[in-house]
Amino acid sequence: ALPDRCDFTVFGGTGDLALRKLLPALYHRDLEGQLPADHRILGVSMSDLDDAGWRSAVRAALVEHVDPTDLYDGAVDRFLARLFHLRLDANEPGDWDRFHSLLKDRPHPEEAVRVFYLAVAPALFGAFCRRLDEIGVVDDRARVVLEKPIGHDLESAREVNDAVGQVFAEHQIFRIDHYLGKESVQNLLVTRFANTFLEPLWNSHWVDHVQITVAETVGVGGRGAYYDHAGALRDMVQNHLLQLLCLVAMEPPTYVGRETVRDEKVKVLQALRPMSPADVDTDTVRGRYEAGLVDGEPVPSYADDLGHAGSRTETFVALKTEVQNWRWAGVPFYLRTGKRMDRRVSEIVVVFKEPPHSMFPGAEGVTAPNRLHILVQPDEGMRLHLTAKEPGPGGYRLRPVSLDLSYATAFDARLPDAYERLLMDVMKGNPTLFMRRDEVEAAWTWTEPILRRWASSSERPKRYPAGTTGPTAAATLLERDGRTWQETD
Ligand code: BG6
Numbered sequence: 157a158l159p160d161r162c163d164f165t166v167f168g169g170t171g172d173l174a175l176r177k178l179l180p181a182l183y184h185r186d187l188e189g190q191l192p193a194d195h196r197i198l199g200v201s202m203s204d205l206d207d208a209g210w211r212s213a214v215r216a217a218l219v220e221h222v223d224p225t226d227l228y229d230g231a232v233d234r235f236l237a238r239l240f241h242l243r244l245d246a247n248e249p250g251d252w253d254r255f256h257s258l259l260k261d262r263p264h265p266e267e268a269v270r271v272f273y274l275a276v277a278p279a280l281f282g283a284f285c286r287r288l289d290e291i292g293v294v295d296d297r298a299r300v301v302l303e304k305p306i307g308h309d310l311e312s313a314r315e316v317n318d319a320v321g322q323v324f325a326e327h328q329i330f331r332i333d334h335y336l337g338k339e340s341v342q343n344l345l346v347t348r349f350a351n352t353f354l355e356p357l358w359n360s361h362w363v364d365h366v367q368i369t370v371a372e373t374v375g376v377g378g379r380g381a382y383y384d385h386a387g388a389l390r391d392m393v394q395n396h397l398l399q400l401l402c403l404v405a406m407e408p409p410t411y412v413g414r415e416t417v418r419d420e421k422v423k424v425l426q427a428l429r430p431m432s433p434a435d436v437d438t439d440t441v442r443g444r445y446e447a448g449l450v451d452g453e454p455v456p457s458y459a460d461d462l463g464h465a466g467s468r469t470e471t472f473v474a475l476k477t478e479v480q481n482w483r484w485a486g487v488p489f490y491l492r493t494g495k496r497m498d499r500r501v502s503e504i505v506v507v508f509k510e511p512p513h514s515m516f517p518g519a520e521g522v523t524a525p526n527r528l529h530i531l532v533q534p535d536e537g538m539r540l541h542l543t544a545k546e547p548g549p550g551g552y553r554l555r556p557v558s559l560d561l562s563y564a565t566a567f568d569a570r571l572p573d574a575y576e577r578l579l580m581d582v583m584k585g586n587p588t589l590f591m592r593r594d595e596v597e598a599a600w601t602w603t604e605p606i607l608r609r610w611a612s613s614s615e616r617p618k619r620y621p622a623g624t625t626g627p628t629a630a631a632t633l634l635e636r637d638g639r640t641w642q643e644t645d
Pocket of ligand 1: 334372391
């Protein structure tokens with residue numbers, strides 16, 4: 157289906173997210189002919205730009221962020237012609253009136269669905285929604301898109317959700333977790349539920365444990381002001397990693413519908429083992445990067461990136477949790493994420509149990525348990541580690557081998573960026589891949605005891621040199637259970 161004809165407003169239209177992600181994503185969809193003819197994109201920001209000024213900033217952003225083979229003059233010009241910019245000071249009622257006029261200033265304004273993408277500081281979500289309501293531009297069909305973080309703990313998340321909820325009904329609210337738009341993440345549901353061979357094994361009888369890793373090589377760069385108040389637990393675990401965990405652990409819904417998948421995910425969040433202060437001490441590891449070498453280049457420490465020492469914020473987290481339900485009881489889920497790691501890789505590894513009996517003498521120590529690696533990025537695909545017989549007449553010599561599926565090779569197609577799928581869903585009014593209020597709040601409910609314990613503890617995050625796999629305590633977290641982190645080769 158084509159998306160609704162929209163007036164798609166980006167508040168924060170000159171910001172990093174808009175220029176790096178949102179506008180290139182909309183351009184790609186326009187290139188594919190998926191934006192209706194009179195679909196407008198309105199940029200609202202504090203910048204003193206006219207339409208032409210914003211268009212040239214967006215043109216430069218497309219040149220920087222879109223593959224040159226996808227940039228055609230005609231297509232770029234057609235896309236830029238959809239763009240209009242308004243300078244808005246949120247405290248100036250006159251500016252909001254001008255925004256109102258801009259929305260009205262089109263043929264058949266009542267027919268366009270209004271989308272308000274709030275790529276602004278989350279503290280402004282409530283106030284912006286109130287303003288939109290006051291100027292009378294929110295009707296039943298309007299939609300609002302919220303970037304994370306939704307709050308910094310349960311209470312503040314509830315406040316944001318309440319404030320937004322006073323203006324928009326839940327079905328009009330699209331809370332983005334861009335991990336849900338990644339091709340390999342969407343494929344997780346298909347792998348699990350459109351095939352038969354995995355599902356019978358996908359439980360505590362056959363799975364030894366699950367690992368979820370989201371490692372980045374970037375540091376906090378210019379985002380220190382935000383990041384230092386967030387830290388890796390709020391920035392990555394509370395949302396992206398828990399969402400991945402939900403997709404791995406959830407029960408099959410009857411069909412993929414607006415609420416069915418989210419109903420199942422929220423049950424997983426509610427089944428996560430609550431962390432007592434003692435659990436936090438034993439089952440979580442915080443780290444912070446020091447100066448080091450990433451890809452052979454020297455990079456500064458977190459303190460130097462911030463410009464001051466004394467911060468207690470973590471840039472790395474590893475933890476162990478469990479989904480306390482019939483399917484997963486007793487199966488540890490190990491999660492880790494960090495900045496300035498040795499490489500950029502996101503993956504889920506399901507490690508299966510050893511065969512119940514070894515009938516090949518001498519195979520001990522040579523073979524490894526079966527593992528399914530779900531490669532989220534950078535090379536999307538799957539790898540299944542098996543044991544095979546080495547060819548030759550000399551008896552059974554067993555060796556590990558792998559079955560590899562690379563999406564790029566299997567489909568010979570460009571893999572769209574997560575935002576392309578998610579923005580199309582917003583424009584079609586499909587919230588399946590967005591976080592519902594109860595999901596966000598359940599994720600905070602589980603995260604909060606960790607934050608509280610860390611805040612009250614005198615211990616500081618453990619140091620790790622940039623360009624490594626994190627503090628050694630992260631390795632110990634698994635080693636004490638007789639396991640190791642599985643690094644993809
Ligand atoms: C964002 C975080 O949500 O995700 C960033 O705020 C992080 O800190 C980013 O770098 C990672 O996204 P991706 O798609 O590059 O893995």
